[in-house]
Amino acid sequence: MFSSRKLSLLLGIAAAAGAFASAAEPGHFGYGKTATPAEIAGWDIDARGDDGLGLPPGKGTVERGTEVFADQCAACHGTFGEGEGRFPKLVGGAGTLKNDRPELTVGSYWPFAPTLFDYINRAMPMPAPHTLSADDVYALTAYILNLNDLVPSEFVADRDSLPKVKMPNRDHFTWTDPRPDTTSKPCMNACADPASVKIMSTAEGNGLTPRTTGPLDTMQPK
Amino acid sequence: MSVLPKPAGVSAQQLGRRSFLGLGAALTGGLALGLKPGNAAEPVPAFPPADPPWSQALGPGVVDRPYGRPADFEAGVIRRNVPWLTAGTQSSISFSPLQDLHGIITPNGLFFERHHAGRPDIDPDQHRLMIHGLVERPLILTMKDIVRFPQVTRIHFIECPANGGMEWRASQINSLQFNHGMISCAEWTGVRLSTLLEEVGIKKEAKWVLVEGADGAHMNRSLPLDKCLDDCLVVYAQNGEALRPEQGYPLRLVVPGWEGNVNIKWLRRIKLGDKPWYSREETSKYTDLMPDGTSRGFTWLIDAKSVITFPCPEKPLAGPSLYEIRGLAWTGNGKVKRVDVSTDGGVNWQTARLHEPVLSKALTKFTLPWQWDGQPALLQSRVIDETGYVQPTIADLRKQRGSNSVYHNNSIQTWQVKPDGSVFDVQLA
Numbered sequence: 001m002f003s004s005r006k007l008s009l010l011l012g013i014a015a016a017a018g019a020f021a022s023a024a025e026p027g028h029f030g031y032g033k034t035a036t037p038a039e040i041a042g043w044d045i046d047a048r049g050d051d052g053l054g055l056p057p058g059k060g061t062v063e064r065g066t067e068v069f070a071d072q073c074a075a076c077h078g079t080f081g082e083g084e085g086r087f088p089k090l091v092g093g094a095g096t097l098k099n100d101r102p103e104l105t106v107g108s109y110w111p112f113a114p115t116l117f118d119y120i121n122r123a124m125p126m127p128a129p130h131t132l133s134a135d136d137v138y139a140l141t142a143y144i145l146n147l148n149d150l151v152p153s154e155f156v157a158d159r160d161s162l163p164k165v166k167m168p169n170r171d172h173f174t175w176t177d178p179r180p181d182t183t184s185k186p187c188m189n190a191c192a193d194p195a196s197v198k199i200m201s202t203a204e205g206n207g208l209t210p211r212t213t214g215p216l217d218t219m220q221p222k
Numbered sequence: 223m224s225v226l227p228k229p230a231g232v233s234a235q236q237l238g239r240r241s242f243l244g245l246g247a248a249l250t251g252g253l254a255l256g257l258k259p260g261n262a263a264e265p266v267p268a269f270p271p272a273d274p275p276w277s278q279a280l281g282p283g284v285v286d287r288p289y290g291r292p293a294d295f296e297a298g299v300i301r302r303n304v305p306w307l308t309a310g311t312q313s314s315i316s317f318s319p320l321q322d323l324h325g326i327i328t329p330n331g332l333f334f335e336r337h338h339a340g341r342p343d344i345d346p347d348q349h350r351l352m353i354h355g356l357v358e359r360p361l362i363l364t365m366k367d368i369v370r371f372p373q374v375t376r377i378h379f380i381e382c383p384a385n386g387g388m389e390w391r392a393s394q395i396n397s398l399q400f401n402h403g404m405i406s407c408a409e410w411t412g413v414r415l416s417t418l419l420e421e422v423g424i425k426k427e428a429k430w431v432l433v434e435g436a437d438g439a440h441m442n443r444s445l446p447l448d449k450c451l452d453d454c455l456v457v458y459a460q461n462g463e464a465l466r467p468e469q470g471y472p473l474r475l476v477v478p479g480w481e482g483n484v485n486i487k488w489l490r491r492i493k494l495g496d497k498p499w500y501s502r503e504e505t506s507k508y509t510d511l512m513p514d515g516t517s518r519g520f521t522w523l524i525d526a527k528s529v530i531t532f533p534c535p536e537k538p539l540a541g542p543s544l545y546e547i548r549g550l551a552w553t554g555n556g557k558v559k560r561v562d563v564s565t566d567g568g569v570n571w572q573t574a575r576l577h578e579p580v581l582s583k584a585l586t587k588f589t590l591p592w593q594w595d596g597q598p599a600l601l602q603s604r605v606i607d608e609t610g611y612v613q614p615t616i617a618d619l620r621k622q623r624g625s626n627s628v629y630h631n632n633s634i635q636t637w638q639v640k641p642d643g644s645v646f647d648v649q650l651a
Contacts, residue, residue: 026358026423031367035352035360043352043491046432046442049500076309086309097515102626109517110506119502122440126312129339129438169517173509175498177521179630181622182614186562186606188571196651197567197600199638201392203535203647209396210305212321212536213298219305 045122045130049112052163058134059158062151065143068136072125081105081147091147094168107148111173113165117141117157138162292331296322301332304400307388312340313439315382317403320529320550321536326585327377328406330461335468336382336404338503339438342488346472349436351418351456355493358423365472369458371413371421376455376478377584379552381405381524383481383508386631389616393647398534401635401647405552407585408469410476412457415450418492428494433475436490443484444498445477449522453478456489479554479583480522481629483508513624524554526613527632528561528588528605539643542596547574551586553607558586560606565592567600567636567650568615574603599639600650616649 047054070079077083081090093103102108106116121137123129132140142157151157151165203209210217268274292299301316308314316335318328328334335341346365354360385404388394395401419431424447431450435441445454455476458465465471470487477484483503498504498520510518528551533539551558557580562571574588588603605613616633638648 026421029371029421031370031421032361032363035354035362039362040352040354040360044354044493045440046434046493046499046501048495048497049505050497097511098513102511104506104511106506110502112500112505115500115502115505118499122442123339123438123502126339126438130440172516173505173519174516175519177518177523179521179523179525180611182612182618184612184614184618186560186571186604186612188562190569191571192567192569194566194569197569198651199600199648200651201649202638203393203396206394206396208306208394209400209535210302212302212319212397212399216300216302217305 045118047114047118047121049115049118050163052114052159055114055117055159055162056134057159058138059156060135060137060139060142061156062139062142062146062153064136065139065141065146068132068139069143072132072136073140076126081144090144094148097169097172105148106144107150107168109169111167111170113141113145113150113162113167116144117162299332301335302399302403304388304395313338315384315404317399318406319399320403320405320531321398321534323531326407326550326579326581326587327461328408330408330463330466330469333406333408333460333466333469334382334404336482337437337468338441341467342437343467344436344472344488349472349490351473351490351492353418353422353492353494355432355495356425356428357419357494358425361422363418365458368413368456368473371417373411374414374455375409375411376476377407377409377579377581378476378478379405379407379524379583379585380476380482380485381527381552383483383521383524383629386633387628389633389647389649390620390625390627390631393649396535396647398529398531398536402529404482405550405585407552408460409462410455410457411459411462412455412473412476415454415456415475415492416452418456419447419450419494424494427496430495430498432491432493432495432499433484433486433489434491434493435470435486436488441483441486441488441503442499442501443486443504444501445484445522447494449477449480477522479524479556481508481524484522508629510623510627510629512627518627521630524552525630525632526553526555526558526605526607526611527551528558528603528613529635530563530601530603530637533601533639533643533645534637535645535647538645539594539639541643542594545592545594547590547592547601549574549588549603551576551588551603551605552584553605553611554583555607555609555611556582557608558605559608559610561586561588562604562606563588563590563592564602564604565599568602568604568634571604594639596641598641600648601637601639602634604634617651 076087077090083089090106093105093108096102120140138157142155145151210219299319299322303316318332318334349365351363382404429447431445431447457476458473473489475486475489510521530549532548551561561574563574564571574590577587580586619633636648636650638646
């Protein structure tokens, strides 16, 4: 038999363990500090794609966007968004999504205009992300939309106008996963006519594979 | 003064040179060990009956390498990239050398990388995790705060959904590493995301969770609240030590069984909302373009997949003999139930042996003995997971999705074995 002192000690440990395992009550642990409105404002940068919730005050014209783009973006994306080297094209590709080689750009593919503001604001320009003013990000957004013929040259981008821009591909996304979309059966024997087993493509000899021994392969002519 | 005797006839300089030569041999591949400088034609045998030089010398002492590293001879076992694939290395990927790994755990230095704005080097004392939005009390946590929460440890894989993405149209890359190396698996330690969300108090209207990184991309994705409360982890340790900077030091999200991109690295912000955010990474990227021009979004699940890791293009066969076919299988649905292996391009199959531990949403190892007679062979593996889902062929996948969907190519890999033992990446009709 446990002494009552031992029993209460055991119950105490059990209660503590239970309390530690479940944090159903907010503030149960009490670690950290409450975030102040000013702290939240500094990091709360998201603008929601479909309705623009979170877009900040400010505005930008296509004309201003032309200047900012030339300074901040054209080196990689090309003066008119055509893309330099392997950096992304920002324009074109309209009507190519069913093609053998589709071109996925802001104009041809992106479903929501506020997402463009959100992305430029959080991730661009690549060498110095999140350093542009809201006005300049709005201006770039207006410029890129205009390059894609989605808004007129007098368009002014702001928190009210951007959610109203109807992107051409907006209604061509499904947001629920239809997989599994294959229903193979795990056949074990004589699953196919051996004569029908044919190699359709091979990676042999096409020169696209970097070396997998020695130091990193730059694949540049030596 | 040293109390240890000096190794007879071997100066530290010579030891250093030997190790340098060893590295050179590893780098050029195939050169015999212990080559005499200036006399390349005459290797010094270091095997029976000779007693090798390392057996007749005193080696470096403890803490010679206070943080250990692989043998110099393993210098070729590294993450590698495909230079032509991306504009630069800052928004790019590297691949784990699966051909040289033997278990279900990826060593921390070899875990695949996917960065969108390079790798930030974050001072953990300055790092903060902010949780706000539709919560009772918005919270800021330091790393010291986070480590105090009840700890959990789980083994899970992370796979980039673009793993194998270069092979949708046809075989392009003759390599296990480059076709399958965007999967790695580690033991993660941290706190359940549900613990943190319960601590701040979830408001009734909250249905979605924005997770965001502290890198230059401010990488962000939307996750359904249900998944966050189910099994997501906020982790600070990887295989028992602090996360590597490339994997999100000091803090990352692990979303078991879901595509790599949602496993936000350098995690700094969690915001609860009533709808998804439709960020760039979940609209213009990480969506799957179908042949009819429509696209699938929010396709987070990693479907069941397997691959033979030996033999492979990097590890050919050395003549007819008895071999052990080895490979890895995994599924975002839970556990691997069975793996079958074919040596004739899928006509006949044999069930491989699964090696313990078989863990949910973790890499699982399989093997099958194989007597190779030197004839041409077409090796394949096919996984079946605990939901009964069967890994499809690339032809099955193309029938459903065409070849422009980039992501989620979980098809059966075919390795062509030629009579000389060389191995090539091929696709069958």
